[in-house]
Amino acid sequence: MVQPLIIDCDPGIDDVLALILAFKSPEVDVRAVTLTHGNTTLKHVKRNAVTLMDVMAAQHIEDEKNGMKSQKQSTVLAVGRATPLNSDQVFATEFHGHDGLGNIYEQGLHTAPTDWENQLLHDAEKVGEQNKPFQSTSRDAADEILHQLRVADPLSVSILAIGPLTNLALAMQRDVQTFSRAKDIIILGGSLTAGNITPYGEFNFVADPVAADLVMTASKGFVNTEQGAKSRFDLLSQGKSAPMHIVVLPIDSAECGAIPASVYRKQILPLRGSAPLYTFINSFLLHAFKAMEELFKFDYMATYDAFAMILLLDMLNGTLEKNWCWKWHDMRVETAGKYTMGMSCIDTRDWESPDGSWNDQSNVVQVITKASGDNFIQSFMKRIFNVDV
Numbered sequence: 001m002v003q004p005l006i007i008d009c010d011p012g013i014d015d016v017l018a019l020i021l022a023f024k025s026p027e028v029d030v031r032a033v034t035l036t037h038g039n040t041t042l043k044h045v046k047r048n049a050v051t052l053m054d055v056m057a058a059q060h061i062e063d064e065k066n067g068m069k070s071q072k073q074s075t076v077l078a079v080g081r082a083t084p085l086n087s088d089q090v091f092a093t094e095f096h097g098h099d100g101l102g103n104i105y106e107q108g109l110h111t112a113p114t115d116w117e118n119q120l121l122h123d124a125e126k127v128g129e130q131n132k133p134f135q136s137t138s139r140d141a142a143d144e145i146l147h148q149l150r151v152a153d154p155l156s157v158s159i160l161a162i163g164p165l166t167n168l169a170l171a172m173q174r175d176v177q178t179f180s181r182a183k184d185i186i187i188l189g190g191s192l193t194a195g196n197i198t199p200y201g202e203f204n205f206v207a208d209p210v211a212a213d214l215v216m217t218a219s220k221g222f223v224n225t226e227q228g229a230k231s232r233f234d235l236l237s238q239g240k241s242a243p244m245h246i247v248v249l250p251i252d253s254a255e256c257g258a259i260p261a262s263v264y265r266k267q268i269l270p271l272r273g274s275a276p277l278y279t280f281i282n283s284f285l286l287h288a289f290k291a292m293e294e295l296f297k298f299d300y301m302a303t304y305d306a307f308a309m310i311l312l313l314d315m316l317n318g319t320l321e322k323n324w325c326w327k328w329h330d331m332r333v334e335t336a337g338k339y340t341m342g343m344s345c346i347d348t349r350d351w352e353s354p355d356g357s358w359n360d361q362s363n364v365v366q367v368i369t370k371a372s373g374d375n376f377i378q379s380f381m382k383r384i385f386n387v388d389v
């Protein structure tokens with residue numbers, strides 16, 4: 001079965017790589033991409049998303065011309081909220097550039113479709129709906145998430161959340177029962193040790209701590225057994241909300257999901273340089289390697305969001321135990337700390353009773369504690385570039 005998927009994101013360099021990975025993976029059907037503020041402003045995020053869909057469409061035409069198997073995307077692009085629920089706005093433009101992709105547009109490295117803003121409008125007459133590389137909608141991101149969950153079978157749609165969790169929290173606030181129809185939510189966020197934007201805070205959680213803390217509570221009462229799954233179906237069929245399966249990939253566990261600059265330059269740069277997707281990836285990835293070198297003296301780039309997509313693929317392909325370690329934790333997110341705003345707080349005391357049940361006030365979150373860097377780079381290079389490393 002092909003897994004229906006919603007990707008909530010703030011593209012962003014590694015978001016774009018995660019999206020490409022998803023579009024190139026036959027295991028998933030990306031039904032909707034929902035956009036949030038985050039790495040940069042919502043306006044830039046929107047431009048990057050439309051540009052990516054345009055590139056994917058151009059690549060599809062090129063692949064068909066060359067007789068290659070290629071899937072045309074019919075993904076919905078929905079625009080979310082421009083600000084966090086109740087906290088100061090932060091961006092990550094120091095690394096991602098003002099435009100979210102290393103300032104590729106102003107440097108003339110890539111161009112966005114001239115009518116990109118109109119393409120997002122839901123008005124077939126004006127913008128030629130038939131020819132667009134994606135479907136637009138009048139629903140905002142939170143309503144689109146709820147719509148996708150409502151029209152699909154219960155517990156059939158996965159959500160990959162790789163930006164601040166504003167849209168997910170809004171969907172949960174608007175209709176918690178429909179929100180809980182998601183099969184699972186895979187979140188890139190938090191950290192087990194140090195943060196990356198503050199001493200304790202990881203970017204996605206700091207960018208909307210109130211939303212992140214709320215979403216974690218959707219896991220209350222989750223039991224990872226067949227009986228637990230049956231009870232979720234029963235609750236949903238009675239019109240009640242069900243405990244949700246939430247998986248969190250913290251950044252320190254994801255740090256090994258990195259692209260070495262040397263591997264990219266040696267094995268990828270010489271390939272098919274003029275194909276639309278390669279040209280696009282080169283335009284921002286070469287900037288990213290340079291930024292990593294200048295900012296941190298690193299000769300690699302960690303691509304957390306893309307690694308979260310690999311995690312989802314391993315969950316689907318039965319290779320989770322082979323490539324990942326995890327622990328179930330009561331995870332919460334600090335919403336009021338003077339020094340710790342956005343910190344992911346884990347209760348390391350053992351609240352699990354001998355029969356495996358939890359205190360009914362605990363969040364029950366599957367937290368990834370260890371991952372395989374080899375698995376990342378091999379899957380990433382093979383799926384996107386068809387290259388073995």
Ligand SMILES: [Ca+2]
Nearest residue numbers: 012015162163
């Ligand atoms: Ca992101």
